[in-house]
Amino acid sequence: MAWLTPGSIAATWRQPDSVTADNLVEISGLHFRRSGRPIFSGLDLGIRRGSITAIMGPSGTGKTTLLRMITGQLRPEAGTVTVAGQNVAALSRSALFDLRRRMGMLFQNSALLTDLDVFENIAFPVRENTRLPDALIRHVVLTKLNSVGLRGAADLMPAELSGGMARRVAMARAMVLDPELLLYDEPFSGLDPISLGVVLRLIRLNNDALGLTSIVVSHDVAEISHIADHCIVISEGRVIASGAPTELAASPSELVRQFMAGAADGPVPFHYPAPDYAEQLLGAGR
Amino acid sequence: MTLALQLWGGLLESLRKLGAVILFLLAILRQCPAALARPRLISQQVRNSGVLSLVIIMTSAFFVGMVIGLQGYDSLSRLRQEDLLGAGVALTLFRELGPVVTALLFAGRAGTALASEIGLMRATDQLAAMEVMAIDPIRRIIAPRFVGAVISVPLLTAVFNAVGILGAWFIGVRVMGVDNGAFWSQMQEFIDPEDIFEGVLKSFVFGVTAGLVAVYEGYNSLPTAEGVGMATTRTVVTTSILVLVLDYLITAYLL
Ligand SMILES: Nc1ncnc2c1ncn2[C@@H]1O[C@H](COP(=O)(O)OP(=O)(O)OP(=O)(O)O)[C@@H](O)[C@H]1O
Ligand SMILES: [Mg+2]
Numbered sequence: 001m002a003w004l005t006p007g008s009i010a011a012t013w014r015q016p017d018s019v020t021a022d023n024l025v026e027i028s029g030l031h032f033r034r035s036g037r038p039i040f041s042g043l044d045l046g047i048r049r050g051s052i053t054a055i056m057g058p059s060g061t062g063k064t065t066l067l068r069m070i071t072g073q074l075r076p077e078a079g080t081v082t083v084a085g086q087n088v089a090a091l092s093r094s095a096l097f098d099l100r101r102r103m104g105m106l107f108q109n110s111a112l113l114t115d116l117d118v119f120e121n122i123a124f125p126v127r128e129n130t131r132l133p134d135a136l137i138r139h140v141v142l143t144k145l146n147s148v149g150l151r152g153a154a155d156l157m158p159a160e161l162s163g164g165m166a167r168r169v170a171m172a173r174a175m176v177l178d179p180e181l182l183l184y185d186e187p188f189s190g191l192d193p194i195s196l197g198v199v200l201r202l203i204r205l206n207n208d209a210l211g212l213t214s215i216v217v218s219h220d221v222a223e224i225s226h227i228a229d230h231c232i233v234i235s236e237g238r239v240i241a242s243g244a245p246t247e248l249a250a251s252p253s254e255l256v257r258q259f260m261a262g263a264a265d266g267p268v269p270f271h272y273p274a275p276d277y278a279e280q281l282l283g284a285g286r
Numbered sequence: 287m288t289l290a291l292q293l294w295g296g297l298l299e300s301l302r303k304l305g306a307v308i309l310f311l312l313a314i315l316r317q318c319p320a321a322l323a324r325p326r327l328i329s330q331q332v333r334n335s336g337v338l339s340l341v342i343i344m345t346s347a348f349f350v351g352m353v354i355g356l357q358g359y360d361s362l363s364r365l366r367q368e369d370l371l372g373a374g375v376a377l378t379l380f381r382e383l384g385p386v387v388t389a390l391l392f393a394g395r396a397g398t399a400l401a402s403e404i405g406l407m408r409a410t411d412q413l414a415a416m417e418v419m420a421i422d423p424i425r426r427i428i429a430p431r432f433v434g435a436v437i438s439v440p441l442l443t444a445v446f447n448a449v450g451i452l453g454a455w456f457i458g459v460r461v462m463g464v465d466n467g468a469f470w471s472q473m474q475e476f477i478d479p480e481d482i483f484e485g486v487l488k489s490f491v492f493g494v495t496a497g498l499v500a501v502y503e504g505y506n507s508l509p510t511a512e513g514v515g516m517a518t519t520r521t522v523v524t525t526s527i528l529v530l531v532l533d534y535l536i537t538a539y540l541l
Contacts, residue, residue: 068414071417071418073414073417073418097420097422098420100417100418100419100420101420103418104418105415105418107411107414107415108411109410109411111410111411111412111414111415112412113407113412113415114406114407114410114412124419124421125419125420125421128419128421128426129419129420129421173419177419
């Protein structure tokens with residue numbers, strides 16, 4: 001590995017790509033099944049460079065699955081996922097790793113390494129991917145920790161953190177190599193209103209200050225609408241609506257308005273596909 | 287007919303699993319040079335799993351030594367050959383009991399810890415997070431733990447043998463009154479380099495087995511609490527069976 005520094009990674013990233021389109025991420029005709037059940041059936045979407053895009057949709061529609069496809073952890077059955085002009089599924093392992101050095105991802109459950117303290121968790125990607133001297137690593141890590149307001153927690157172990165603190169540490173870790181694309185999987189779930197506000201502001205701040213492109217998966221329509229430039233609603237394997245948050249709220253589609261307003265009943269089914277309820281309760285089967 | 291089909295299915299399933307384990311081993315071996323280039327990661331694992339097992343290994347070894355000391359004394363005294371006690375105990379320990387019991391204890395203490403640690407990393411997305419950070423979990427997590435086990439088991443076997451002999455000496459010489467000089471000199475007389483070689487070979491093979499099974503089960507566990515529990519159970523069961531089978535095969539081959 002070369003003597004990469006976070007700066008140099010970002011620098012190579014900002015060179016113009018062969019594909020000069022405005023979209024950093026392009027997904028077209030995506031098909032994917034899990035245990036025989038279709039998750040995506042012909043999904044198309046594009047993520048504009050420099051924007052915050054919210055991806056919304058009922059639980060179990062495959063939002064996490066979509067992020068796993070963008071990072072190349074899962075491969076589509078048909079269709080392509082293109083990040084920065086590269087077809088993710090067609091990359092060799094080392095090319096995929098090179099691409100991943102330019103992304104950061106915040107996992108739904110933070111996924112901090114349990115045997116390392118907060119400081120080492122954030123230093124981990126730097127230590128593993130670069131050969132920066134300790135003094136510089138310290139500087140980088142403390143800067144990121146400070147930006148999420150947890151410089152004082154550097155010595156704590158992940159088990160000693162609250163859910164909201166762990167989320168912020170994971171954010172600092174996802175940002176530490178100055179990626180150009182940041183993926184957030186449910187960054188707000190289980191946060192108190194204060195932490196939620198902090199995380200919300202951090203996402204917007206990071207995006208603007210560091211010139212990132214952010215994808216935020218969230219159920220919290222009201223919250224995410226404050227900061228998103230663009231919203232995409234996924235249901236039953238397809239994009240059912242996309243546009244600015246205000247456009248979606250005023251959408252003529254009943255389906256989209258149901259989602260934006262958070263109503264349980266409407267065109268988007270609340271239930272996982274199941275046999276008739278009455279029949280099942282009265283019948284012999286399970 | 288259905289029984290035959292079931293057996294056939296079971297056989298295919300075992301072969302498939304064996305293939306998967308071998309592929310996994312190859313993947314680990316490919317990353318071993320990179321892992322060996324960071325000795326601190328490995329020494330940390332040797333400390334983790336080795337020191338973890340040290341107390342149980344030493345305690346068991348002392349009692350196992352005392353038992354074979356007692357049994358050996360009883361058998362030999364019927365033949366009026368008590369002086370051979372040291373040689374008999376050392377042979378039994380070096381060639382059989384040392385490597386086998388150490389590997390079984392290691393699987394129960396350190397192997398389960400490894401499997402559940404790695405399984406928990408899988409269940410909490412830590413391995414996926416590493417992947418996304420462009421860090422190969424096989425290189426960073428699995429290979430050092432595997433190498434650590436391969437180093438620990440032979441070392442622990444040596445400790446087991448030493449403490450076991452001490453236990454036999456305590457019973458034979460201090461309690462039963464076997465001549466101290468005879469105990470040690472007969473041992474020196476009868477133990478050949480081949481006996482040592484057999485023990486070292488076995489402990490190395492068992493180290494590979496115990497390490498591989500533990501990291502494989504952990505890495506491939508279902509990402510749930512239940513899956514992690516199953517992985518630890520399977521680690522003990524599979525390691526124990528494999529160690530006993532391999533022990534027989536190596537013994538039969540070398541004799
Ligand atoms: N490992 C797996 N094996 C089989 N099916 C899976 C697996 N992981 C997820 N699924 C299925 O894929 C579907 C999409 O899962 P995914 O985690 O992407 O949903 P999601 O949109 O992120 O939901 P949530 O908002 O609840 O996190 C679910 O219906 C789930 O049942
Ligand atoms: Mg999800």
